[in-house]
Amino acid sequence: MTKIAAIIGGGVIGGGWAARFALSGWDVTIFDPDPQAERKMNEVLANARRSLPALSEVALPLEGQITFAPTIAEAVSNADWIQESAPERLEMKHSILHDIQTHCRADALIGSSTSGFKPSELQQGAQRPAQIFVAHPFNPVYLLPLIELVGDDATTTRAHDMLTDIGMKPLKVRKEIDAHIADRFLEAVWREALWLIKDGIATTEEIDDAIRFGFGLRWGQMGLFETYRVAGGEAGMAHFIVQFGPCLQWPWTKLMDVPELTDELVTMIADQSDAQSGAHSIRELERIRDDNLVSMMRSLKGRDWGAGALLNEHDARLSAQAAPDFTKPIISVARAIPIDWTDYNGHMNESRYGQVWSDAADALMNMIGADADYIKSGLSYFTVDTHTKFLDECHAGDAITVVTHILEGTGKKLRLFHEMKNASGDVVATCNQFLLHVSLETRKSCDPAPHVAEKMATIIAAQAALPKPENT
Known part of the structure; x- marks a missing residue:
């Protein structure tokens, strides 16, 4: 029996969710009041159709049917999974979630793509609080497998199983916390990057180079702690901490301080970014990104490691017939x-x-x-x-x-x-x-x-x- 996903908010993240579900064989109903939503969604879907199937050595399920609904009520009425991807404004999310719960099935899963709000904040005033949980993805949702799940244990366990079935890597966060897990790392790097630009130490391109030619490659296949375990040599992680731990007391970072985002600093960053990437349209950049991600993840498949091992497991599920x-x-x-x-x-x-x-x-x-x-x-x-x-x-x-x-x-x-x-x-x-x-x-x-x-x-x-x- 075909499952149904309702996507509330068809922007970059909502479009990615729609593509992931549809290309995994789910029917998808989308609600977005933006008159350009269907055009934008079709452009995201075109990129997804070109890239996601290329990660597999077998055919994906037959693509599900995609429809646009005029109201939230019509979008969610028969949905098994409902994904809210509205802007990060809590009052707006409360209104949308109330509308969703008024018209959806009591057994439907309601995930929020929020990158910062905790489930307890989203559930304020909800008819069925445990039904609402955080399902925080990473862009592009149709390629990157990680989803951070935060909320009721029984609800997130059901969500975990459904996401695994469509080839994703759900990570159940043990306790709710602002910005969950991954975005806390990203925020730390972002703060440091802003200071490096403001202080004239590096440009946007030079900072990106430091990541993509250096530790980003290591993190992409081993993460943080496994990378540092290797750096500790034969003595392992304990030796690494003893050797480099004192550095944490040195005044290297400004993690607790943020530069004021003055008009001058914003213009400086925007100008550098335009010089770095302005020759490409956003759709061209998305395709370049997708092609690079597919090539890297396929390389990891051959080693059966990290994201590649996950893809091999999903191929095996798709092949079982x-x-x-x-x-x-x-x-x-x-x-x-x-x-x-x-x-x-x-x-x-x-x-x-x-x-x-x-x-x-x-x-x-x-x-x-x-x-x-x-x-x-x-x-x-x-x-x-x-x-x-x-x-x-x-x-x-x-x-x-x-x-x-x-x-x-x-x-x-x-x-x-x-x-x-x-x-x-x-x-x-x-x-x-x-x-x-x-x-x-x-x-x-x-x-x-x-x-x-x-x-x-x-x-x-x-x-x-x-x-x-x-x-x-």
Whole structure:
């Protein structure tokens, strides 16, 4: 049964929430009084459709239906999850939350994207206080997985499970506190950055360089304490604290002091920021950001570390499905083309076609029982020969499927024909692939195990009535 999310407030954060839910298969209803809301939302969705699927090695669920409601009442009436993303004004949030609770189901989850207010503040005067909780995301919501959850334990436990199911990393904050966890770090860095600019020590670009070429890379995959544990060497964290702890008493920071945001300082920061990034529109900057995040997070997938490990877990959930019906064409690959698969010509590099054919063959091997356990037993298939034909281009964000035909599958020989199709069903590339079954001990060809040969024969028989591919 399709779940329904209601998004109240369709700005940058609300749009990101809508995209994350919709691309995870939820139907989404949006309320925003801004007459430009639908245009802005569609622009955010276009970026999300291009980037989020590229994080996965498998196809995302079928995109949910997105509709705009004229009132909060109509938006929330059937929703399972309601996300309030209004401006950070407590009186406004109280009014909106009252309207939501008046018209929503008693069992609906009501999350607030607030970056600073505590649940107890949001719940003042609420009909059902425990229903309202903090679900604080990070921009872009459709790519960055962290969500800080603060509120009633039973409510946030339900929210935790739903967010995990759509590939996010919910973090339940143990006690409510102003600005939760992550924004307290960001506020500290922001204060220091303002002083560095005001005192003429660094520009906006130089401060960004210090982060993106230095500790930002370390934090992106290890965080704070694991980074400092490594810095402590063999003696570990205790040694690091002993060595660097005294620095905390030195007058390095101005964390308890904030420069006055005079017109002069605001203009200085704005001018430096324009010089740094003004050559790009906001949509161009969003795409640059998204492409960089996708590439970094995909790199971490290969190491099964940090955000990459989370993505691998979510891919495994998406891949879990019923056994295929072999009387129908075999879909061996269904995915989107990630940005890091493209080259200087702006389309998918030819080396990545080889990866797609390899993934397709691996999928077929799993179907016949030549899976990871089979390989551990010392038997596998080796590719001997491939012939690829490039018929059309593939670009970043394109959805592709591969239909795999078994042309020969008796004894040691396995000959496959793969057709890569785009979202319109047009064939964009084909591959004729020949594999031999081998012993990993002798590295020589041999017959497959009986259960693999039997499964192969069963699949070939089931496929016999299907039309044969052309130009094999």
